[in-house]
Amino acid sequence: MGRIVLDQVSKSFGDVEVIPPLDLTIDDGEFTVFVGPSGCGKSTLLRLIAGLEDTTSGHIRIDGEDATNVPPAKRGLAMVFQSYALYPHMSVRKNIAFPMRMAKMSQEEQDKRIEAAAKALNLTDYLDRRPGQLSGGQRQRVAIGRAIVREPSAFLFDEPLSNLDAALRVGMRMEISELHKKLDTTMIYVTHDQVEAMTMADKIVVLQAGVIEQVGTPLELYRAPRNVFVAGFIGSPK
Ligand code: ADP
Numbered sequence: 326m327g328r329i330v331l332d333q334v335s336k337s338f339g340d341v342e343v344i345p346p347l348d349l350t351i352d353d354g355e356f357t358v359f360v361g362p363s364g365c366g367k368s369t370l371l372r373l374i375a376g377l378e379d380t381t382s383g384h385i386r387i388d389g390e391d392a393t394n395v396p397p398a399k400r401g402l403a404m405v406f407q408s409y410a411l412y413p414h415m416s417v418r419k420n421i422a423f424p425m426r427m428a429k430m431s432q433e434e435q436d437k438r439i440e441a442a443a444k445a446l447n448l449t450d451y452l453d454r455r456p457g458q459l460s461g462g463q464r465q466r467v468a469i470g471r472a473i474v475r476e477p478s479a480f481l482f483d484e485p486l487s488n489l490d491a492a493l494r495v496g497m498r499m500e501i502s503e504l505h506k507k508l509d510t511t512m513i514y515v516t517h518d519q520v521e522a523m524t525m526a527d528k529i530v531v532l533q534a535g536v537i538e539q540v541g542t543p544l545e546l547y548r549a550p551r552n553v554f555v556a557g558f559i560g561s562p563k
């Protein structure tokens with residue numbers, strides 16, 4: 326579960342086409358990073374997949390089903406926002422439980438999922454604290470916990486670490502990679518940071534002005550960048 330196929334997907338805002346028609350396949354269980362400079366359309370592409378923006382043309386298939394017109398909550402995907410999207414007045418437990426409460430899930434099932442998420446994220450001892458009593462990294466883990474309990478077929482991250490300091494970012498990268506191994510679920514991760522892309526990705530999608538310049542493993546992009554833009558952006562010798 327978690328195979329996502331974009332078929333001639335495009336997006337315009339008014340007269341401005343920010344994403345010309347593109348094709349892209351994200352394989353089941355893969356850690357895919359969308360990387361490119363600010364304004365190149367990474368967030369827009371992620372939001373199209375999430376269903377938070379409507380496509381101007383083309384089709385999105387998730388696990389074989391046409392999801393182009395399926396509302397976000399029914400796509401089986403979970404978007405991880407930056408940690409400032411937590412509710413400050415709620416405990417960690419309640420923050421993590423929030424999507425399950427909205428879905429009116431049984432208390433027993435909620436408790437089970439909270440426990441599993443807390444364990445996976447090393448948050449077991451912090452469930453009764455409030456976000457304000459946590460470190461930045463712990464807060465980001467709570468935001469991820471809120472996505473995990475939905476048991477999505479894919480996780481969508483939009484620059485989740487950009488408001489953490491450099492040292493914390495390194496640690497959180499490792500934690501997210503570790504989580505990907507544990508959960509074995511598709512993850513799409515948006516960043517403008519080449520180091521993040523090169524160290525975390527199974528597959529990198531390099532974007533410039535809404536156009537996919539190259540798709541490949543970090544090593545492929547490093548060894549054989551298709552053009553000067555990719556070479557310059559990735560920092561390889563071409
Ligand atoms: P990135 O995430 O790579 O920084 P975005 O996807 O946020 O880029 O934006 C891509 C382009 O689309 C930018 O030129 C941005 O100004 C434009 N854009 C994004 N969202 C909107 C919107 N809701 N209305 C108009 N233009 C938008």
Ligand code: MG
Pocket residue numbers: 367368369
């Ligand atoms: Mg963005």
